[in-house]
Amino acid sequence: xxxxxxxxxxxxxxxxxxxxxxxxxxxxxxxxxxxxxxxxxxxxxxxxxxxxxxxxxxxxxxxxxxxxxxxxxxxxxxxxxxxxxxxxxxxxxxxxxxxxxxxxxxxxxxxxxxxxxxxxxxxxxxxxxxxxxxxxxxxxxxxxxxxxxxxxxxxxxxxxxxxxxxxxxxxxxxxxxxxxxxxxxxxxxxxxxxxxxxxxxxxxxxxxxxxxxxxxxxxxxxxxxxxxxxxxxxxxxxxxxxxxxxxxxxxxxxxxxxxxxxxxxxxxxxxxxxxxxxxxxxxxxxx
Amino acid sequence: xxxxxxxxxxxxxxxxxxxxxxxxxxxxxxxxxxxxxxxxxxxxxxxxxxxxxxxxxxxxxxxxxxxxxxxxxxxxxxxxxxxxxxxxxxxxxxxxxxxxxxxxxxxxxxxxxxxxxxxxxxxxxxxxxxxxxxxxxxxxxxxxxxxxxxxxxxxxxxxxxxxxxxxxxxxxxxxxxxxxxxxxxxxxxxxxxxxxxxxxxxxxxxxxxxxxxxxxxxxxxxxxxxxxxxxxxxxxxxxxxxxxxxxxxxxxxxxxxxxxxxxxxxxxxxxxxxxxxxxxxxxxxxxxxxxxxxxxxxxxxxxxxxxxxxxxxxxxxxxxxxxxxxxxxxxxxxxx
Numbered sequence: 001x002x003x004x005x006x007x008x009x010x011x012x013x014x015x016x017x018x019x020x021x022x023x024x025x026x027x028x029x030x031x032x033x034x035x036x037x038x039x040x041x042x043x044x045x046x047x048x049x050x051x052x053x054x055x056x057x058x059x060x061x062x063x064x065x066x067x068x069x070x071x072x073x074x075x076x077x078x079x080x081x082x083x084x085x086x087x088x089x090x091x092x093x094x095x096x097x098x099x100x101x102x103x104x105x106x107x108x109x110x111x112x113x114x115x116x117x118x119x120x121x122x123x124x125x126x127x128x129x130x131x132x133x134x135x136x137x138x139x140x141x142x143x144x145x146x147x148x149x150x151x152x153x154x155x156x157x158x159x160x161x162x163x164x165x166x167x168x169x170x171x172x173x174x175x176x177x178x179x180x181x182x183x184x185x186x187x188x189x190x191x192x193x194x195x196x197x198x199x200x201x202x203x204x205x206x207x208x209x210x211x212x213x214x215x216x217x218x219x220x221x222x223x224x225x226x227x228x229x230x231x232x233x234x235x236x237x238x239x240x241x242x243x244x245x246x247x248x249x250x251x252x253x254x255x256x257x258x259x260x261x262x263x264x265x266x267x268x269x270x271x272x273x274x275x276x277x278x279x280x281x282x283x284x285x286x287x
Numbered sequence: 288x289x290x291x292x293x294x295x296x297x298x299x300x301x302x303x304x305x306x307x308x309x310x311x312x313x314x315x316x317x318x319x320x321x322x323x324x325x326x327x328x329x330x331x332x333x334x335x336x337x338x339x340x341x342x343x344x345x346x347x348x349x350x351x352x353x354x355x356x357x358x359x360x361x362x363x364x365x366x367x368x369x370x371x372x373x374x375x376x377x378x379x380x381x382x383x384x385x386x387x388x389x390x391x392x393x394x395x396x397x398x399x400x401x402x403x404x405x406x407x408x409x410x411x412x413x414x415x416x417x418x419x420x421x422x423x424x425x426x427x428x429x430x431x432x433x434x435x436x437x438x439x440x441x442x443x444x445x446x447x448x449x450x451x452x453x454x455x456x457x458x459x460x461x462x463x464x465x466x467x468x469x470x471x472x473x474x475x476x477x478x479x480x481x482x483x484x485x486x487x488x489x490x491x492x493x494x495x496x497x498x499x500x501x502x503x504x505x506x507x508x509x510x511x512x513x514x515x516x517x518x519x520x521x522x523x524x525x526x527x528x529x530x531x532x533x534x535x536x537x538x539x540x541x542x543x544x545x546x547x548x549x550x551x552x553x554x555x556x557x558x559x560x561x562x563x564x565x566x567x568x569x570x571x572x573x574x575x576x577x578x579x580x581x582x583x584x585x586x587x588x589x590x591x592x593x594x595x596x597x598x599x600x601x602x603x604x605x606x607x608x609x610x611x612x613x614x615x616x617x618x619x620x621x622x623x
Contacts, residue, residue: 139428
């Protein structure tokens with residue numbers, strides 16, 4: 001009897017462990033989105049200019065550059081089945097359906113979509129940034145996303161505009177390693193169809209999968225490449241960085257936040273019409 | 288008859304379900320001269336009530352809105368300075384210095400834009416910004432609610448205003464806005480002259496004439512602002528985050544443009560300019576007289592006049608005498 005009890009006492013924690021770990025284990029209706037930030041096909045390593053660690057890229061304009069920080073917000077995620085059915089994933093719930101991809105924190109570079117209906121999927125859609133109707137810094141409604149975006153080592157809130165930053169890139173450029181600091185976000189006011197002022201920096205991204213992702217039997221891993229070479233040498237704009245306080249200087253928030261910002265937005269996230277990929281593509285689908 | 292009764296009953300029911308105001312918490316009457324413009328649409332949707340305003344004023348003066356309980360809204364928006372202060376740039380928690388000069392709060396109910404760059408169009412959307420900004424209160428709305436929701440005075444005021452004691456972000460924003468809507472300055476000497484209750488002195492009258500010739504095209508209407516955004520070639524804020532109105536519109540035409548500030552109570556709101564670059568009214572006038580910085584989008588009024596508003600020394604004295612007639616001593620000592 002004693003022995004039996006003893007066995008039970010040992011077995012109980014094991015059972016509990018199993019039960020807990022089961023939640024984290026891959027199940028067949030999960031889809032893993034894995035974000036890899038690159039310069040062309042080279043995964044980026046972050047670092048100071050002086051560290052010698054940072055991956056250095058050269059733009060079309062011949063400017064060397066590297067990053068110390070890469071952060072961007074992904075939301076409004078949808079998977080499209082072969083027959084065209086769109087499966088939205090908590091598109092109006094930033095706590096469950098949005099994430100801050102922070103290059104420095106590997107755990108944030110993977111985003112798991114739970115309980116996706118079984119089926120064969122051909123396309124992935126998501127938003128770079130937050131669509132305007134949700135972009136209000138509502139701590140009561142979305143405490144988890146608020147905490148993630150507002151953390152001291154994240155700084156993805158745009159307080160003065162009471163919205164979120166959509167991308168925050170810090171780094172250096174040119175041989176003398178001038179400061180590079182690019183922040184994007186929306187300033188749009190008013191309702192859809194009747195905007196009164198500001199710009200919308202949210203971008204809808206649509207990516208065809210190179211092979212169909214089959215959900216149900218296995219849990220596919222979709223690897224999304226964010227090619228930051230396109231930040232300066234993009235599909236839409238070829239950008240030359242300059243520092244200072246002149247009208248065209250764009251390397252630090254002073255000028256990019258005025259008119260230059262939208263050029264970076266379009267290079268990263270497309271123009272919403274003819275280019276719905278920007279710097280993104282799906283490289284692999286692992287079943 | 289039955290239909291009429293039905294409609295009336297419906298109206299009564301509806302209004303009862305949404306007690307914005309009732310006998311116990313009536314709408315308050317705001318003393319506005321007939322030569323003032325209409326309220327903006329948001330005021331109509333959030334009309335100040337007796338307890339809403341009392342609650343809003345209490346919240347406005349509550350230091351628990353800041354992370355370390357050191358400052359309230361009123362710490363920067365001081366009544367004696369027409370709800371601005373005398374610092375060049377705003378100073379928040381831990382002595383942190385903000386980007387811009389604290390704007391006065393007055394006649395908000397008539398404005399279409401708020402802040403130097405017009406980033407906010409609805410006053411109810413403003414209170415959150417200083418609460419979460421690191422250089423201001425560095426807190427969060429949930430942190431604020433947690434600090435104040437068990438305060439019995441607040442519970443009483445929230446119940447009187449909204450029907451129950453629940454402290455929500457929206458109720459906080461609405462109450463503060465209601466209080467600010469009541470901050471109407473319309474009783475300066477200028478107003479008394481407009482109402483034939485007083486007369487300008489000779490120097491004030493000459494100043495008014497100069498004003499009409501050289502200032503009024505921008506500082507127009509009884510609000511003394513046309514609510515437009517202009518680049519008037521003022522010295523540029525060295526802070527790299529500053530682009531003026533272009534920060535909102537991302538349009539180069541708005542580069543370093545700022546909202547034309549109202550001149551009401553201007554005597555109390557030194558220093559002047561978007562980052563307090565001018566210590567006195569005299570220094571502003573000297574600068575316009577001496578010539579402003581050029582820019583591609585410099586205001587046409589200045590561009591077409593060699594970047595100057597020429598003023599003789601006498602005209603400057605006269606203008607300042609006139610500008611002081613816009614002071615409203617009753618407003619700066621205003622308490623509910």
